[in-house]
Amino acid sequence: MKPSIPKGTRDFSPAEMLRRNYLFGIIRTAFARFGYLPLETPSMEQLSTLMGKYGEEGDKLIFKVLDSGEFLDHADRDALAKNDSRKFAVSVAEKALRYDLTVPFARYVVMHQHEIVFPFRRYQIQPVWRADRPQKGRYREFYQCDADVIGSNSLVCESELIQLLEFVFSAIGLKVVVQLNNRKLLAGLAEVMGVPDHLTDITVAMDKLEKVGLDKVREELTAKGISAQAMTILEPVLLFKGVTNDKLAMLDSVLATSETGRKGIEEIRALFSMLSNFSFTHLSCELDLSLARGLNYYTGAIIEVKAADERTSFSSSICGGGRYDDLTGIFGLSGMSGVGISFGADRICDVMEEIGLFPESHTSAATVMAVNFDGDPDGSVAALLHRLRMAGVNAEAYPDPVKLKKQFAFADAKGIRYVIVRGDEERNSGMFNLKNLADGTQHTYTAEELIGVLVQKD
Amino acid sequence: MKPSIPKGTRDFSPAEMLRRNYLFGIIRTAFARFGYLPLETPSMEQLSTLMGKYGEEGDKLIFKVLDSGEFLDHADRDALAKNDSRKFAVSVAEKALRYDLTVPFARYVVMHQHEIVFPFRRYQIQPVWRADRPQKGRYREFYQCDADVIGSNSLVCESELIQLLEFVFSAIGLKVVVQLNNRKLLAGLAEVMGVPDHLTDITVAMDKLEKVGLDKVREELTAKGISAQAMTILEPVLLFKGVTNDKLAMLDSVLATSETGRKGIEEIRALFSMLSNFSFTHLSCELDLSLARGLNYYTGAIIEVKAADERTSFSSSICGGGRYDDLTGIFGLSGMSGVGISFGADRICDVMEEIGLFPESHTSAATVMAVNFDGDPDGSVAALLHRLRMAGVNAEAYPDPVKLKKQFAFADAKGIRYVIVRGDEERNSGMFNLKNLADGTQHTYTAEELIGVLVQKD
Numbered sequence: 001m002k003p004s005i006p007k008g009t010r011d012f013s014p015a016e017m018l019r020r021n022y023l024f025g026i027i028r029t030a031f032a033r034f035g036y037l038p039l040e041t042p043s044m045e046q047l048s049t050l051m052g053k054y055g056e057e058g059d060k061l062i063f064k065v066l067d068s069g070e071f072l073d074h075a076d077r078d079a080l081a082k083n084d085s086r087k088f089a090v091s092v093a094e095k096a097l098r099y100d101l102t103v104p105f106a107r108y109v110v111m112h113q114h115e116i117v118f119p120f121r122r123y124q125i126q127p128v129w130r131a132d133r134p135q136k137g138r139y140r141e142f143y144q145c146d147a148d149v150i151g152s153n154s155l156v157c158e159s160e161l162i163q164l165l166e167f168v169f170s171a172i173g174l175k176v177v178v179q180l181n182n183r184k185l186l187a188g189l190a191e192v193m194g195v196p197d198h199l200t201d202i203t204v205a206m207d208k209l210e211k212v213g214l215d216k217v218r219e220e221l222t223a224k225g226i227s228a229q230a231m232t233i234l235e236p237v238l239l240f241k242g243v244t245n246d247k248l249a250m251l252d253s254v255l256a257t258s259e260t261g262r263k264g265i266e267e268i269r270a271l272f273s274m275l276s277n278f279s280f281t282h283l284s285c286e287l288d289l290s291l292a293r294g295l296n297y298y299t300g301a302i303i304e305v306k307a308a309d310e311r312t313s314f315s316s317s318i319c320g321g322g323r324y325d326d327l328t329g330i331f332g333l334s335g336m337s338g339v340g341i342s343f344g345a346d347r348i349c350d351v352m353e354e355i356g357l358f359p360e361s362h363t364s365a366a367t368v369m370a371v372n373f374d375g376d377p378d379g380s381v382a383a384l385l386h387r388l389r390m391a392g393v394n395a396e397a398y399p400d401p402v403k404l405k406k407q408f409a410f411a412d413a414k415g416i417r418y419v420i421v422r423g424d425e426e427r428n429s430g431m432f433n434l435k436n437l438a439d440g441t442q443h444t445y446t447a448e449e450l451i452g453v454l455v456q457k458d
Numbered sequence: 459m460k461p462s463i464p465k466g467t468r469d470f471s472p473a474e475m476l477r478r479n480y481l482f483g484i485i486r487t488a489f490a491r492f493g494y495l496p497l498e499t500p501s502m503e504q505l506s507t508l509m510g511k512y513g514e515e516g517d518k519l520i521f522k523v524l525d526s527g528e529f530l531d532h533a534d535r536d537a538l539a540k541n542d543s544r545k546f547a548v549s550v551a552e553k554a555l556r557y558d559l560t561v562p563f564a565r566y567v568v569m570h571q572h573e574i575v576f577p578f579r580r581y582q583i584q585p586v587w588r589a590d591r592p593q594k595g596r597y598r599e600f601y602q603c604d605a606d607v608i609g610s611n612s613l614v615c616e617s618e619l620i621q622l623l624e625f626v627f628s629a630i631g632l633k634v635v636v637q638l639n640n641r642k643l644l645a646g647l648a649e650v651m652g653v654p655d656h657l658t659d660i661t662v663a664m665d666k667l668e669k670v671g672l673d674k675v676r677e678e679l680t681a682k683g684i685s686a687q688a689m690t691i692l693e694p695v696l697l698f699k700g701v702t703n704d705k706l707a708m709l710d711s712v713l714a715t716s717e718t719g720r721k722g723i724e725e726i727r728a729l730f731s732m733l734s735n736f737s738f739t740h741l742s743c744e745l746d747l748s749l750a751r752g753l754n755y756y757t758g759a760i761i762e763v764k765a766a767d768e769r770t771s772f773s774s775s776i777c778g779g780g781r782y783d784d785l786t787g788i789f790g791l792s793g794m795s796g797v798g799i800s801f802g803a804d805r806i807c808d809v810m811e812e813i814g815l816f817p818e819s820h821t822s823a824a825t826v827m828a829v830n831f832d833g834d835p836d837g838s839v840a841a842l843l844h845r846l847r848m849a850g851v852n853a854e855a856y857p858d859p860v861k862l863k864k865q866f867a868f869a870d871a872k873g874i875r876y877v878i879v880r881g882d883e884e885r886n887s888g889m890f891n892l893k894n895l896a897d898g899t900q901h902t903y904t905a906e907e908l909i910g911v912l913v914q915k916d
Contacts, residue, residue, distance in 0.1 A: 003507055003565045003789045006553045009500035011566050013573075014580065017496040033847045035824035035854025037872075038475040042467035042599055043501065043555075043585065044521075049461055063502075064524040066551050068589035072543045080538070085530045093524050095464045097501075107461045108469055115471075117871040119857055122472065127501060131526035141500055154857035156830070156840075163844065277837040278844060331461045366493035372614070379735040382614075386621065386736060389491045396493025399577055399612035413575040414495075 008132070008140030018364045020143075020349060023172065024125060027145045027343055030167045031123035034160055036147045039122040041104040047096040053103045053330065055296065060086070061131045063140075064093035097129040101146040102297075102327065102340065109150055110331040118151030118336075125345075137316060137347050148340030150328070155267060158301045158323065159274040161341045162285065165305060165319065168343070170282040173357050176318070177308045179288035182268050183298050183322070185251065188261015189237060192254065193230035201226070202234070203292035209238065210290070237289055244272060244287045251289075267300060284308070298322040303341060311355040318347045366394040368418040368434075368454055369411045372401045381422050384432060384447050393454045412437060418454065466590070466598030476822045478601075478807060481630065482583060485603045485801055488625045489581035492618055494605045497580040499562040502553040509548075511561045511788065513754070518544075519589045521598075522551035555587035559604040560755075560785065560798065567608055568789040576609030576794075583803075595774060595805050606798030608786070613725060616759045616781065617732040619799045620743065623763060623777065626801070628740040631815050634776070635766045637746035640726050641756045641780070643709065646719015647695060650712065651688035659684070660692070661750035667696065668748070695747055702730060702745045709747075725758060742766070756780040761799060769813040776805045824852040826876040826892075826912055827869045830859045839880050842890060842905050851912045870895060876912065 005011065012020060031038075050062055067074075076091035098104050101124045109116065125145045132138055147164065149157045162178060169176050183203070190199040201224040205217045217238075218231060233254065240250055248265055255261030268287060275285055293302045300323030307314050321341035328336045352358055368388065370381045381397070388395040396416070398407045404421075411419050421433040432450050435442040445453065463469065470478060489496075508520050525532075534549035556562050559582045567574065583603045590596055605622065607615045620636060627634050641661075648657040659682040663675045675696075676689060691712065698708055706723055713719030726745060733743055751760045758781030765772050779799035786794045810816055826846065828839050839855070846853040854874070856865045862879075869877050879891040890908050893900040903911065 003568055004504060005500055005565075005569075006502050006504060009502055011500065011570070012498040013570070014495035014497060017498060021496070032822065032824070032852050033850075035827070035852065037472035037822055038479070039472060040470040040475060042463055042469065043587070044464050044467055044599065046462060046464060060526070063526070065555070066522040066524050066547055068518070068521070070541075070543045072538065072541050072546060080530065083528075083530050085528045088530060089524055097523070107463075110461055111463075112469070112471070117868055119868075121854065129501070141502065149857070152857040154830075156834075156855055156857040159840070160855060160857075167847065274837065274840070277841060364490065364495055366490070369493070372612075376614075379732065382617070382732065383735060389621075389625065392491075394490050394493065396579065397614055397618060399607070399610040399614040399618075410575055410577075 006140065008134035008138075010139065010141070014364060019353070019358045020345070022358060023345060023349055023352065024143075024145070026171045027168055027345070028123070028125065030164050030171070031145075031147050033167065034121070034147070034164050036121040036123040036149075039105070039108065039124050040126060041098065041101070041108055041124070043097055043127075044095040045098050045104055045107070047090065047093055049107050049331075050096050050099055050103060051090075054099055058099065062099050063097040063129045063131055064089050065095040065097065067092055067094055098126075099130060100128050101126060101144050101342070102148070105146070105148060105150075105340075106327045107331055109336065110328050110333045113333055119149050119157075120151055121147070121149045123147045137314065137350055139346055143345040145343040145345050146340055148338055150336055150338030153337045155270050155274065155301075157339045158271050158303075161303070161321065161339065162275060162283070163278060165341070166278070166280045166283045169305075170280075172348075172352060173282070174348075174351065174355075175282050175308045176284075176305050178283055178285045179291045179304045179306070180268070180271070180285055181288055181291040181302050182264040182300055183302060184260050184264030184267065184300060185255070185289070186264075186292060188255040188258035188264055189234060191258040191260060193226070193233045195226055195230055198224060198226060200296055203296075206238065206290055206292035209292075214238070240289060247287050247289060264300075271301065293320060293322060297324040297327050299325040300337075301339065307351050309351075309355055312351050314347065314351045314354065316347065317344070318351065319343050363415040365415040365417075366396040367416070367457065368393060368395045368420060369407075369414075369416045370395065370397050370420040370422075371404060371407050372398045373404075373421065373423050375401050376422075378427070380427070381420070381432075384420070384422075384450070387447065387451055388454060391451050391455050393451075395454075408437075418457070420450070464598065466592035466596075468597065468599070472822060477811070477816045478803070480816060481803060481807055481810065482601075482603070484629045485626055485803070486581070486583065488622050488629070489603075489605050491625065492579070492605070492622050494579040494581040494607075497563070497566065497582050498584060499556065499559075499566055499582070501555055501585075503556050503562055503565070505548065505552055505554040507565050507789075508554050508557055508561060512557055516557065520557050521555040521587045521589055522547050523553040523555065525550055525552055556584075557588060558586050559584060559602050559800070560606070563604070563606060563608075563798075564785045565789055567794065568786050568791045571791055577607050577615075578609055579605070579607045581605045595772065595808055597804055601803040603801040603803050604798055606796055608794055608796030611795045613728050613732065613759075615797045616729050616761075619761070619779065619797065620733060620741070621736060623799070624736070624738045624741045627763075628738075630806075630810060631740070632806075632809065632813075633740050633766045634742075634763050636741055636743045637749045637762045637764070638726070638729070638743055639746055639749035639760050640722040640758055641760055642718050642722030642725065642758060643713070643747070644722075644750060646713040646716035646722055647692060649716040649718060651684070651691045653684055653688055656682060656684060658754055661754075664696065664748055664750040667750075672696070698747065705745050705747060722758075729759065751778060751780060755782040755785050757783040758795075759797065765809050767809075767813055770809050772805065772809045772812065774805065775802070776809065777801050821873045823873040823875075824854040825874070825915065826851060826853045826878060827865075827872075827874045828853065828855045828878040828880075829862060829865050830856040831862075831879065831881050833859045834880075836885070838885070839878070842878070842880075842908070845905065845909055846912060849909050849913050851909075853912075866895075876915070878908070 071092045079087035127143050190196050205220045209217050302322035304317045305319035323339040325337045385395045419435045431444045433444050529550045534546050537545035585601050648654050663678045709723050760780035762775045763777035781797035783795045843853045877893045889902045891902050
C-alpha cells in the first residue's frame with residue numbers, strides 16, 4: 001500500500017528542480033553560444049538500434065520495454081525452455097529505453113542525412129536509463145547533456161568544445177581538470193608493441209588503471225596474450241611523469257615508426273597550441289597518456305573532466321567525450337567524422353550541492369501572495385492579481401479564508417517576498433496594503449502604485 | 459540495417475524543437491505567473507503504482523519495463539502455460555513507464571506529505587507513454603503540461619486555472635472554448651434518476667455522446683440496466699439548449715431533491731460569477747451538461763478546452779482537467795481535495811502548426827558565423843569569437859577552410875544573420891569584415907567595434 005519509486009530513480013522537488021534548472025540553463029546557454037542547435041529523440045528506440053553498441057556489459061544494462069498485447073504469441077519458447085532470459089527478452093521486447101544520446105544521434109543523422117546541412121552541430125539534453133547497480137552518484141535514470149559536431153575533421157571543433165567547457169565551469173564557479181589524450185597515440189602504441197589488433201584490450205585495461213593499479217592492468221593484458229616484452233614498451237609510457245612537452249618528446253621517440261602514432265602526436269600538439277591562445281580561469285588541460293575511455297568508437301581526441309576543487313570528495317569524471325570517425329557507419333553512413341562532449345548533469349549537481357555552488361538567493365516562488373481576507377467578495381483582489389500577472393509579476397492567491405497567521409506562515413515557508421492584504425479598512429479607502437516579509441515593513445498603495453512597486457522589484 | 463524509430467514516436471529536429479520550446483516557454487511562464495512550482499518524477503514507476511488507476515483499458519496501454527537479469531527465474535510459469543500475456547507480464551515487469559502526470563503526482567504528495575506546505579501548487583512538464591494505436595494527433599510518447607493545486611476546496615483554484623488558460627491561449631493567439639461541467643450535477647442526476655450507483659456508467663456513456671450520438675448512448679445505458687423511465691430524466695438535460703442561466707434554472711428544478719445536485723449548481727454559479735469579473739479575449743466559457751470526462755477520480759468541476767478557430771480541422775480537446783476530492787486516497791492519504799489542468803502540448807503544437815501561430819522570425823541559429831579563411835593561423839578569429847561569446851552573442855566558427863561559397867551557403871541554410879570574414883587584407887589592417895546576409899551590406903570594423911555592433915543586434 002505504501003507507495004515507493006523504483007530504486008535508482010528520484011523525484012525532484014521544487015527546490016531541487018530550481019537547482020537543476022539553474023545548471024541546465026547554464027549548459028543550454030553555452031551550447032547555443034557556440035552555435036549548437038537543440039535536438040530531441042524518442043525515449044524508446046528499437047532494441048536492434050541499441051544492442052551491440054555498448055559492448056557486452058552495456059547490452060545487459062539496457063532497459064527493455066515489453067511488447068504490448070499478446071506478446072507470448074511470439075515469445076521464444078526455446079529460450080524459455082533453456083531458461084535463457086537474455087535470448088527470451090529479445091523475442092518479447094522490440095523496444096528499449098535509450099542508453100545514451102550518442103547512438104540515437106548517429107541513428108538520427110543517418111535517417112535525416114539528406115535534410116541536414118553539414119557540419120551539423122546539435123545539442124541534446126535528455127534523460128538516459130541504465131540498469132546499473134545504484135550507488136553514490138550513479139542512478140538508473142539520469143540526464144546527459146551532449147554537444148556534438150558531425151561532418152568535419154577540423155581540430156577547431158575539439159578546441160571549441162574545450163572552450164565550451166571553460167564557459168560552463170566558469171559560469172558555475174567550479175575548477176576542473178581536463179584530461180586529454182588521443183586514440184591515435186594508443187593505436188600507435190599498440191602498433192609499436194607489435195599487437196595492433198589488441199587496441200581494444202589495451203584501452204579497456206588502461207581505462208581501469210586509476211581504479212585497479214598497474215599490477216592488475218598488467219595481469220589483464222597478459223591474460224589477453226600481450227607479451228612481457230610488449231609490456232616493456234607500454235608501461236614507461238603509462239607511468240611517464242612530466243609536462244606536456246616532455247611527454248610529447250618522449251612519444252616522438254617511442255612512436256617514431258608508427259604513422260598513426262605520429263599523426264596522434266601532431267593532433268595533440270596542434271590542439272594544445274590552439275588552446276594556448278586562451279587564458280582559462282576555471283580549467284586546466286593536461287595530456288594524460290593513461291586516459292583511454294571505455295567506449296570503442298573513439299578514434300581521435302579523447303576528453304575527460306574531473307572536479308579540481310579540494311572541497312569535493314567526488315573523484316569520478318563529470319564530463320567526457322571524444323572524436324569518432326565512423327559512428328554513423330554502424331547504420332550505413334560512412335565517412336562522417338564527429339566529435340562531442342557529454343556533461344553528466346546529475347554528478348555535476350551533486351558536486352555543486354556538496355560545495356555550495358548554487359546561488360542562495362535563488363527562488364522559484366511567486367514574488368507576491370494575496371491574503372484571502374474574506375473571500376474577496378467584490379473580486380478586487382482577483383482583479384489586482386490579474387493586472388500584476390499581465391505586468392509580468394508572478395503572483396499567487398491564497399485560496400481559503402483561513403486565519404491570517406496561517407497564510408503568512410505559508411508565504412514564509414514558500415519563500416514569497418511580499419504579501420498583499422485588503423481588509424475592510426483598505427477596501428473602504430480603495431487601497432491595498434503591501435507587506436515586505438523580509439524586513440517587516442508595510443505600505444498602503446493604490447492598485448496602480450502597487451503594480452509599479454512590484455514590477456520594479458521583480 | 460536501415461535504422462527506424464518505434465511507431466508513434468518522433469524525432470524533433472532543431473526547427474521543431476524551436477517551436478516546441480516556444481510553446482513550452484509560454485506554458486511554463488504561465489504556471490510560474492500563477493505561483494505553481496516545478497516538479498519532476500521518474501519516467502519509470504512501480505507497475506503496482508499505475509495498475510488499476512486508469513480503468514481496464516488503461517492497464518492494457520501501460521508500457522511495462524522488463525526486469526533486468528535472470529527474470530525468467532521469477533516468471534509466472536502458470537500464466538505462460540495458459541498463454542496469458544497480461545498475467546505473465548506482471549511477473550516479469552516490476553516497473554512501467556508513466557501513463558500520465560496525475561497519478562505520479564498523487565504518489566509524490568503521499569510520499570512527501572510531511573515536507574509539503576499545503577495548499578501545494580505544482581506544475582510538471584514531462585513526457586508520458588501510452589501503447590495506443592498511433593493516429594493523427596495521437597502519439598505513443600507525448601508531453602503533458604500539468605498544473606495542480608492540492609489541499610484546498612476553494613473555487614478560487616478553479617477560477618485561477620481558467621484565468622491561466624486565458625493567459626496561455628492569448629499568448630499563443632489561439633481562440634478556444636472552455637467547456638465546464640460539475641461531477642456533482644451528474645451525481646445528482648444519477649440520484650434523481652434513481653440509479654446513484656450507476657454514476658460511472660452514466661459518465662462513461664455520456665463522455666461518448668459527441669462521438670457516437672444519443673442513440674448509442676441510450677443503447678449503452680440500457681445495456682447497463684438503466685430504465686427507460688430514468689432515461690426520460692437524463693435525455694432532456696443532455697439535449698437542453700440555452701444560455702448558462704437557463705441551464706441552471708432548468709437544473710434547479712430537475713435536481714431540487716438532490717443535495718449533491720444542488721451543491722453542484724451552487725458551485726457552477728459561484729464559478730461563473732467569479733469569472734464574470736474578467737474580460738477574456740481568447741477564451742469563452744460555456745456550461746456543457748454533456749461533458750463528463752472519462753476519468754473516474756473527478757468529483758467536482760470538470761474542464762475541457764477545444765480550439766475555436768475556423769482555420770483548424772482539429773476537433774478533439776487540447777486541454778482537460780477537473781477537481782478530485784480523493785486522488786491521494788488510493789495511496790493512503792485521504793481528505794486532500796485538489797484540482798488541476800493538463801495541456802496536451804503535442805496537439806496544441808499541431809494546431810499552431812496548422813494555422814501558422816508560430817512566430818516566423820524565430821530562429822535558434824547563432825547570430826554570427828566566422829568564415830574559416832585559411833585556418834586562422836594567428837588565432838585572431840578564435841579570440842574574437844571568444845570575446846563575442848563572453849559578451850553574450852551566440853557565435854559559431856566554420857571549422858574547415860573550404861571554399862567561401864560553401865561556407866556562405868551553410869550560414870544561409872542555417873539562418874545565420876551575420877558572417878565575419880578576416881582575409882589577408884583585414885589581417886594586415888587589423889580589422890574584421892562583417893557581412894549582413896539579409897541585406898547584403900558589409901562593413902569593416904575593429905574587434906571592439908564589431909562586438910559593439912553585434913551585442914546591439916542580438
